[in-house]
Amino acid sequence: MSAEELDAVFKALADPTRRLLLDRLRERNGQTLRQVCEHLDMARQSVTQHLDVLVRANLVTVVRRGRERLHYLNPAPLAEIERRWISEFDQPRLRALHAIKTRAEEYAMTVPDYVYVTYIHASAEQVWQALTDAELTARYWGHHNVSDWQPGSDWEHRRADGSGAVDVVGKVLEAEPPTRLVITFEDSPDSSREPSVVTFLVEPHAEIVRLTVTHEKLPDHDMLKGISSGWPAVLANLKSLLETGDVLPQAPWEMSPAHA
Incomplete structure (x- = not known):
């Protein structure tokens, strides 16, 4: 910043x-x-x-x-401010106090939607390809996102470690290349709960784009907590790949929570 x-x-x-x-x-x-x-x-x-x-x-x-x-x-x-002035000093104690307060409030609150915005020096077509090309997603996400990306089609989030394991499945709800993609996101496909929904909005402006990721219909605060650290890490890797030609030197999602 x-x-x-x-x-x-x-x-x-x-x-x-x-x-x-x-x-x-x-x-x-x-x-x-x-x-x-x-x-x-x-x-x-x-x-x-x-x-x-x-x-x-x-x-x-x-x-x-x-x-x-x-x-x-x-x-x-706010996350940048937290990392710059708080995490290096008294984060463990503050986290403990915040966890107590949050847990007490969670039961009375609905789970909010999650929205993350990042700006990327790339074209809308390049960002769209990075979101939908299986080989590119494997580079910055560690998973092949596999689909024909047509409305109504299935998609799979397959591990790129050779195991072929699928961690997330869903359906393509909307696809308007290169600016809008809406998918369901089921990390527990056998569950009876309604799947959450992810929207990727790609807005070009001159030589950059604004990528807005909205994750809605989250089932609980545990999933909100997970994606709140997961999406920034994945999108930082995507941004690095498109702007430099390579991903970050280390997988950002593997960083210790105390410094993430």
């Missing part, structure tokens, strides 16, 4: 109204502007201005669904 990006994050967080908006999204992610404005003693234009500041700071990302614009928290900047 550059100094300018860091300044934008701290400036956005300094305002109590913007912190209130972040809390609203933390309680219920993926809200429209109308929903965000509910029960706020504030003009709609003022809310829009505060949301624009949060979007510019990359603390909030906007995902279009038809005519609606849904607002999601983006944890990436």
Whole structure:
């Protein structure tokens, strides 16, 4: 994170109204502007201005669904701050205290959607190929993602270690190359629970793209915790592959949690 990006994050967080908006999204992610404005003693234009500041700071990302614009928290900047100033100092004790608080609150909360945004120096076609080409996914993910990527088709997440084991299965719900891919994601296919849903949104701009990954319908907080560390690691490896021609020197998901 550059100094300018860091300044934008701290400036956005300094305002109590913007912190209130972040809390609203933390309680219920993926809200429209109308929903965000509910029960706020504030003009709609003022809310829009505060949301624009949060979007510019990359603390909030906007995902279009038809005519609606849904607002999601983006944890990436806060995770960077945590890694820079907290994890190196008193992380074990803070984690223990946070775990106690989180466990006490989990039973009263629904599981929120997970949204992650990253910017990649590549074309939309290159990002689409990286998401759907079995050999490329094996390089940065350690699994071959196998499918013909047509709506209604099955897909499999096969280990690239030669075992042929399949860790995740699902179906392709939507495929609009090179900008939108929606799949179900079943890590326990024998379970009676409804599968979660992953959406990859690729938005090109000049020589870069914004890749937004939304993971919805999560069954429990354990899965949310797992993907919250898994997706950033996988996408960092993808970004490295497309920008440098090679993946990171070590698999990022193998890092110790204390330093991840």
